[in-house]
Amino acid sequence: MNLQNQIRQKLVDGIINGAFPPGMKLPSSRKLSQQLNVARNTVTAAYQQLIADGYLVSRQRSGIFVDEKMLESRVVAGGQASATNRATAALWFRQKSPQRPRDEDKGAQPNWSRYPYPYIDGRFDSTLFPLAEWREASRLSLSVADVVEWSTGSGDADDAMLLEEIRTKILTRRGIHARPDQILITMGTQNSLYLISQLLVNTQTTAAIEEPGDYSMRDLLYRRGAKLLPQAVDDEGLVVDEQLADADLVYVTPSHQIPTAVTMSLERRQALMDAAHRDDFVIIEDDYECETSYMDHPLPALRSMDTDGRVIYVASFSNVLAPGIRLGFIVANSEFIQRARGLRRDIMDHPPLNNQRTAAFFLSLGHYDALMLRLGRVLRERRLALKKALNNVRGIPMEISPEVGGTTYWVRTPVDFDVKNLAVEAERHGILIEPVRRYYAVKEDAENCFRMGVTSLVVDKIRPGVERLVELIRDLVKGQVEHLETSSGRWLRGAELGEAMSGATMLYREVNGSPCTIVYKPGGSLSGRRGFANEDHDTGRWRVEGDRFFRKWERWAYGEEKGHYIVIDGDKIKFFNEDRQIVDSGFVRFADKSVVPTDA
Numbered sequence: 001m002n003l004q005n006q007i008r009q010k011l012v013d014g015i016i017n018g019a020f021p022p023g024m025k026l027p028s029s030r031k032l033s034q035q036l037n038v039a040r041n042t043v044t045a046a047y048q049q050l051i052a053d054g055y056l057v058s059r060q061r062s063g064i065f066v067d068e069k070m071l072e073s074r075v076v077a078g079g080q081a082s083a084t085n086r087a088t089a090a091l092w093f094r095q096k097s098p099q100r101p102r103d104e105d106k107g108a109q110p111n112w113s114r115y116p117y118p119y120i121d122g123r124f125d126s127t128l129f130p131l132a133e134w135r136e137a138s139r140l141s142l143s144v145a146d147v148v149e150w151s152t153g154s155g156d157a158d159d160a161m162l163l164e165e166i167r168t169k170i171l172t173r174r175g176i177h178a179r180p181d182q183i184l185i186t187m188g189t190q191n192s193l194y195l196i197s198q199l200l201v202n203t204q205t206t207a208a209i210e211e212p213g214d215y216s217m218r219d220l221l222y223r224r225g226a227k228l229l230p231q232a233v234d235d236e237g238l239v240v241d242e243q244l245a246d247a248d249l250v251y252v253t254p255s256h257q258i259p260t261a262v263t264m265s266l267e268r269r270q271a272l273m274d275a276a277h278r279d280d281f282v283i284i285e286d287d288y289e290c291e292t293s294y295m296d297h298p299l300p301a302l303r304s305m306d307t308d309g310r311v312i313y314v315a316s317f318s319n320v321l322a323p324g325i326r327l328g329f330i331v332a333n334s335e336f337i338q339r340a341r342g343l344r345r346d347i348m349d350h351p352p353l354n355n356q357r358t359a360a361f362f363l364s365l366g367h368y369d370a371l372m373l374r375l376g377r378v379l380r381e382r383r384l385a386l387k388k389a390l391n392n393v394r395g396i397p398m399e400i401s402p403e404v405g406g407t408t409y410w411v412r413t414p415v416d417f418d419v420k421n422l423a424v425e426a427e428r429h430g431i432l433i434e435p436v437r438r439y440y441a442v443k444e445d446a447e448n449c450f451r452m453g454v455t456s457l458v459v460d461k462i463r464p465g466v467e468r469l470v471e472l473i474r475d476l477v478k479g480q481v482e483h484l485e486t487s488s489g490r491w492l493r494g495a496e497l498g499e500a501m502s503g504a505t506m507l508y509r510e511v512n513g514s515p516c517t518i519v520y521k522p523g524g525s526l527s528g529r530r531g532f533a534n535e536d537h538d539t540g541r542w543r544v545e546g547d548r549f550f551r552k553w554e555r556w557a558y559g560e561e562k563g564h565y566i567v568i569d570g571d572k573i574k575f576f577n578e579d580r581q582i583v584d585s586g587f588v589r590f591a592d593k594s595v596v597p598t599d600a
Helices: 003-016 029-036 040-053 086-095 131-141 144-151 160-170 189-200 215-223 242-246 266-279 334-348 353-364 367-392 419-428 459-476 494-501
Strands: 056-059 063-066 183-186 206-211 227-234 249-252 282-286 311-316 328-331 408-412 449-453 490-492 505-509 515-520 525-530 536-545 548-553 562-569 572-576 582-589
Touching: 003 040, 029 040, 040 056, 131 144, 131 353, 131 367, 144 353, 160 183, 160 353, 160 367, 183 189, 183 334, 189 215, 189 282, 189 311, 189 328, 189 334, 206 215, 206 242, 215 227, 227 242, 242 266, 249 266, 266 282, 353 367, 367 408, 367 459, 419 449, 419 459, 490 494, 494 536, 494 562, 525 548, 562 582
Parallel strands: 206 227, 206 249, 249 282, 282 311
Antiparallel strands: 056 063, 183 328, 311 328, 408 449, 490 562, 505 515, 505 582, 515 525, 525 536, 536 548, 548 562, 562 572, 572 582
C-alpha cells in the first residue's frame, strides 16, 4: 500500500472511531506532511480523495474539517456490550440442532505459514500464486463493458463466459461433455458438497464413504442423519463389494483418495459404475487433485463413464487460487442442477460475478493451463524431494504410500509409536504434520500414520525439516528402539568388518516399498540398483575406519558420506547411527561365508 493510501486509511479509521469527531479541523496539508515526513503532494492527494468521498469538507479560508454529515446515519451505541450468561447461552443452544462432537485431533493451524516446516496438505506458499496472470485477468474483467455485464447480472444466473470456459477447457480434459444447464458454480468443493447433502440426504439415506476418508463430508452426512457405511480403501481405491448394495449413495475421491492419495484403477472405476447401475445408487465424485497426476495417461473421471446420469461430479479450481476466489462447480443432470440452483439462491444467489468473470478470463487466456503445468512440475519436484528425504534420513522404520501423484505421503510407523505425541512435539519444534485418526469413522481401526504434504513449503526446506523431525523422533524413542550395545547378533569391528563386507550383497526395501540391491565390491567400490524394474542405478565408494563402516554414493543419499556401526544377525544386517540407535536394516549375502560370524 502506498503512502497516500496509508494516510487515507488512518484518517478514515480516526473519523469512524471518533478520534477525529464531526466538525474537527484537521492540520493543513503542509503541517501534516511535516509531521509525517512525507511530500506535501501526498497529503494533498489524500485529503482531496477524502473530500470527494464525503469524509472531509474544505471551507474557504478556514481549512479542512471532518464532515458532520458523514456519521449522521451511524447508530450511537448506548451502554456496554451485552454479556453472555448461562440463560442466554441456553436460549441459543435450544435453537441449534445437535451437532457431532468434533474430533480431538486438530486440523491445520490457522497461522501455519509462521511455522518454518509446515508439511500440511492444501495450504500453498505464496510463491505458487500466479500474481501477474491473475492481475491481467482482473484488469480485463474491469473493462467498462464487462463491469456493465457482471454488475447487472440477473437473478441466480452464473457468468456465461465462465460456464463456457469450464465446459470447453476443464471438463473436456477429464473426458466430460456437459451443457451449460448441467453446470452450477459454487463457492468451492465444500459448498458443493453441502448443497448436494441438503438435496439428497435425510434420515432414511444410507451413504457409503471411504474408510479412511474425508472427515468433512462425513460430518455433512452425519448432520443430515444419514446411516454411514464405511467402505474400505486398498491400493486400487474404494473397495467395490456386495456391501455397496445397501447404499443409496456412494461418496468417492477417485483421482487422489483423501487422505491416502491412492488413485482408483480403471478396472475398479468400471466395477463401481457397474455396481451403481445394478444396485441403483448415486455416486458423488469428488475429483480432488485431478490436476496433479504424474501418470502418463490420467484416468477418466467417473462422470465421463456415466451412461444413465448416476454420477454427480464435484471439482474446484486449483487450491492455489482457492483462498482468494473460492470457486468450484457441480456437474450433473439439468434437473438436479436446477434444484441445486434453487437451494443456492435461498442461501446466497450466486458466487460473486466479478470473481467469476476474472476466472473466465484467467481460463480463456491460457493462464490456468500454464499454471497447472507449472504446478505439476513444482509439486512433483517437492514430492520427490520429500520421498528422498524420508528414504535417506531414518529415525524409525517407516513406509510411505506408492508413487501415484498428488501432494502428500501417507507415512506408516511401527504400531507402538505414539504419532499423536509426535505431532504435538513436532509443532513445538516448528514442524507441522497431520495425524490421520480423524479420517477414520471407526477410530479403533485407524492406522498408526501421519501425513506429510509439500504444497506449503519450498523444496529447499523439505530436507532440513525432515532432518529436524527425525532428530525429534530419535529423542522420543530413546530406550524404546534397538541399541548397539544390546542388539541381538554380532557387532562387526575393525578388520573383521572390512573382510565381511568385501564382496557382500545387500537387499532391502525403500520407504515406498520398492526393492534395492547394493553390491560392496572388493577394493572399495560399490554399485546399486533400485526400483521394481531396476530402473535407477548409482555407484560409489565404501571404506572402514576404526569400527565404523562408511558409504558414499555419487547421487543417492545426497552424495554425502555417512558412517554406521554394523551388526550381523543371521542373514540380517543392521545399521546403527552415531548415537548407536538402529536406523536401517536389510538382508545380506556374503561372498566369503567363512569370515562371517554366526553367533554373538
